[in-house]
Amino acid sequence: KQVAALGTAWSGSPDELSVAVADCTRCDLHCNVTQAVLGEGPQDASLMIVGEQPGDLEDLAGRPFVGPAGKLFDKLARDAGLDREKAYVTNAVKHFKFNPRGHRRIHQRPNIGEVTHCKWWLDAECATIKPKVILAMGSTAALALTGNGSDLTLRRGEALKLDDGTQLVLTFHPSFLLRMRDPDKRHTAENDVRRDLDLANRLS
Ligand code: URA
Numbered sequence: 791k792q793v794a795a796l797g798t799a800w801s802g803s804p805d806e807l808s809v810a811v812a813d814c815t816r817c818d819l820h821c822n823v824t825q826a827v828l829g830e831g832p833q834d835a836s837l838m839i840v841g842e843q844p845g846d847l848e849d850l851a852g853r854p855f856v857g858p859a860g861k862l863f864d865k866l867a868r869d870a871g872l873d874r875e876k877a878y879v880t881n882a883v884k885h886f887k888f889n890p891r892g893h894r895r896i897h898q899r900p901n902i903g904e905v906t907h908c909k910w911w912l913d914a915e916c917a918t919i920k921p922k923v924i925l926a927m928g929s930t931a932a933l934a935l936t937g938n939g940s941d942l943t944l945r946r947g948e949a950l951k952l953d954d955g956t957q958l959v960l961t962f963h964p965s966f967l968l969r970m971r972d973p974d975k976r977h978t979a980e981n982d983v984r985r986d987l988d989l990a991n992r993l994s
Pocket residue numbers: 841842843844845848853854855856857859860881965
């Protein structure tokens with residue numbers, strides 16, 4: 791199997807990629823998790839959706855966006871006319887970062903070093919899938935793809951271009967919406983995400 795050497799671009803097959811990520815020790819996040827969670831979806835998808843990192847349920851299931859954030863994402867995508875099955879769905883970081891609290895595992899945001907180490911895998915997925923459009927959900931995905939993890943309020947909603955020509959749309963993360971207490975603000979933010987999903991879908 792292809793060895794995931796630092797600084798070397800990926801040139802293996804999608805199957806080899808999912809085998810290789812299972813052995814990833816690029817940062818310490820692999821130490822306490824169930825498994826690495828690679829993206830899933832058609833290998834010829836023209837749209838790639840990038841979240842932050844697997845959560846508790848994703849870590850157990852080995853699949854991205856199957857927990858509460860995933861359920862909200864599915865709903866907003868359906869509302870926007872986007873068929874999730876047609877997109878490749880992945881995360882900026884492939885291991886769940888958490889703090890143990892009793893029996894619970896409390897999500898912790900990955901730091902810039904972890905995001906940078908894991909960018910190798912995201913680049914490998916991009917090299918394999920070659921998406922036309924990437925929708926980055928949340929500031930960690932935005933950081934991984936643009937080097938800038940600042941507030942998305944003023945950055946979301948338009949098509950940007952990555953150096954290789956791939957179109958990039960930034961939007962809020964579904965977990966951010968789930969944490970919003972003010973119903974009006976949440977309603978507005980959900981509509982923003984629907985619009986961004988629609989834009990990414992139309993461009994792809
Ligand atoms: N949040 C993410 O960013 N990704 C997942 O897969 C689940 C929750």
